[in-house]
Amino acid sequence: MFPFAGPDERDLAAGVAAFVNDLGDRIPAAENEGTIPSDVIRSLGELGVLGMNVPERDGGLGASAVAFALVLEELAAVWPSLAVGVSVNSGIVCSSIVRLGTSDQRGAFFPMLSDGRGLAGFCLTEPTAGSDAASLRAAARRDGDCWVIDGTKLFVTSARYAPFFIVLARIGKAELGRPHAGITAFLVPAGTPGVTIGTPERKLGLQASETSTVTFDGARVPLASVLGAEGRGFSEVAMAGLDSGRIGIAAQALGIARGALSLATAYAQERKQFGRPIAKFQAVQFRLADMATEIEAGRALLYKAAWLKDQGRDFALAAAQAKLYTGELSNRAANWALQIHGGYGYMDEYAISRLYRDQKILEIGEGTNEVQRMVIARQLGL
Numbered sequence: 001m002f003p004f005a006g007p008d009e010r011d012l013a014a015g016v017a018a019f020v021n022d023l024g025d026r027i028p029a030a031e032n033e034g035t036i037p038s039d040v041i042r043s044l045g046e047l048g049v050l051g052m053n054v055p056e057r058d059g060g061l062g063a064s065a066v067a068f069a070l071v072l073e074e075l076a077a078v079w080p081s082l083a084v085g086v087s088v089n090s091g092i093v094c095s096s097i098v099r100l101g102t103s104d105q106r107g108a109f110f111p112m113l114s115d116g117r118g119l120a121g122f123c124l125t126e127p128t129a130g131s132d133a134a135s136l137r138a139a140a141r142r143d144g145d146c147w148v149i150d151g152t153k154l155f156v157t158s159a160r161y162a163p164f165f166i167v168l169a170r171i172g173k174a175e176l177g178r179p180h181a182g183i184t185a186f187l188v189p190a191g192t193p194g195v196t197i198g199t200p201e202r203k204l205g206l207q208a209s210e211t212s213t214v215t216f217d218g219a220r221v222p223l224a225s226v227l228g229a230e231g232r233g234f235s236e237v238a239m240a241g242l243d244s245g246r247i248g249i250a251a252q253a254l255g256i257a258r259g260a261l262s263l264a265t266a267y268a269q270e271r272k273q274f275g276r277p278i279a280k281f282q283a284v285q286f287r288l289a290d291m292a293t294e295i296e297a298g299r300a301l302l303y304k305a306a307w308l309k310d311q312g313r314d315f316a317l318a319a320a321q322a323k324l325y326t327g328e329l330s331n332r333a334a335n336w337a338l339q340i341h342g343g344y345g346y347m348d349e350y351a352i353s354r355l356y357r358d359q360k361i362l363e364i365g366e367g368t369n370e371v372q373r374m375v376i377a378r379q380l381g382l
Contacts, residue, residue, distance in 0.1 A: 005066050005067070005070060009066055009067040012049075012067055013067070013074050015047060016049060016074045017078075019043065020075055021078055023040070023079065026040075027078070028348075028351075028354075030081070031207045031208045031354060034207055035160075035210060036082055036208050041085075041117075044082075045116020045117075048060070048114075049071055049090065050089055050090055050113060050116060051090070051114025052090055053068060054114055055098065058106055059110060064310045065310045066303060066306045066307060066310060068091065068248065068306070069248070069302055069306045071086070071251075072086065072087055072255065073251045073254050073258065075252075076252040076253075076254075076255025076259070077255040078259060080205075080209075080255070080355065080358040081209040083251075084209050084361075085119040085158045086119070087245070087251075088120065088158060090113070091241075091245055091248040092166075092241040092242070092244060092248075093113065093121070093166055094110075094120075096228075096236075096240075097227065099228075099240070100185075100227050100228035100236060100237070104224065105224075118161040118163040119157075119161060120158070120162050120165065120166070121156045121190075122241075123165045123166065123167040123168065123214055124168050125153060125156075126138060126152060126153060126154060131367070131368060131370075131371050133168075134183070134234060136151075136168060136183065137151060138150065138153065138168065138169040138170065139169055140186065142171070145223055146221060146223065147171075147220070147221050147223060148218055149218075149219045149221065150218060150219075151215075152214075152216070153167070153213065153215075153216075155211055157209060158210060159197050159200075159214050160200060161210065162190050163189070164188060164189045164190055165187075165188045166186070167186045167187075167188050168184070168186075168233050168234070168237065168238055169186060169216075171230060180235065181231065183232075183233045184228075184231055185227040185237040185238075188219060188225065189221075192221060194216060194217045195214065197213075198213035203361075204360060204361075205354070205356075205360060205361060242366055242367060243315065244309065244319070245366040246305075246367065246372075247306050247309065247319050247322065247323075248366075249326075249365055249366045250302045250319070250327070253326035253329065253330040253359070254295065254326045254329075256330040256355050256359050257291065257294070257295050257326065257333035258295055260330070260334045260338075260352060261291045261292060261295060261337065263337055263341075264287075267341050267352075268288065268340055287336045290336075291332075291336060291337070294329050294333070298326040301321055302326060304318050304322070305318035316375070317375075320372045320376050321376060323367070324369055324373065324376065327362045328363065331359055331363060334352070334355050337352050337356075338352050
């Protein structure tokens, strides 16, 4: 366990590890059904996990960034589909309201984040706005005492069981040289008339984590639904939130790598060929040794970024480095672990096949590997 983690942080992570490991056969069943059971989400609320980043004065745990990373690592090591929903809910959505929410917004939306009624969603990506998020076309116009939102958002995690969304839409027009001008964040309850949630996407991995299109067609929300300053949503919410989100993605990637190592080690000790366990073969030993070493390197990068955030220091570079490295590490680890399993690893009944599929999104979400390299280069003054 990382040395910066205190006893309360370790206890929270241990409780989460025990909870997710106890789910057992419910995990493959939920993956086959394509949804996370509602009682699992409620249980996470009761554990305090969903409100872990809500300040104590607002009824949450007031957990550190280190604790947040520890929790996601434990979840992702066993069930990445659950980890990604918690990461969005308790990460970018929660942290944005903590930083920017008014007293009324905090009172209204923190309970929805925390009590297990669902997992909040974040609506940024659009058909023509992926890595170039500033080019989004969703628009909001003022009409009396309301904002009216129109647009389509893609790849919204937990959309079908989200109690509310943070939605990025543009008021006014983009300006030459300032493509993000006018982009504003809105808090939109899922039941708002004009909000339509599409059919869940069929994905390579994370089958139990529902991912859907969310369409806003004349969705009316009160003027007080603006989160932060009008026209500042891109910098205050999207970009600031993505820096923190990269810590969450890195934690999930580290968890998957750790889970892959655990599965491969156990299998290598049980599987016998040529009269002895395959763990006795040097080729297998070297792969496991490399995985274990790289996981420790990834852990140092991840928890350095989380610690810097907790200290109120600039963590953008560290978060990008952690996200880039652990994303590619999880790819290598899942691939090597499946190779150690041989033909059995290709079968769905073995958990490594699921981790192998689930891993890939961690090299795409919250900024692709290529975007991370751009961010790192920029931080280096290049």
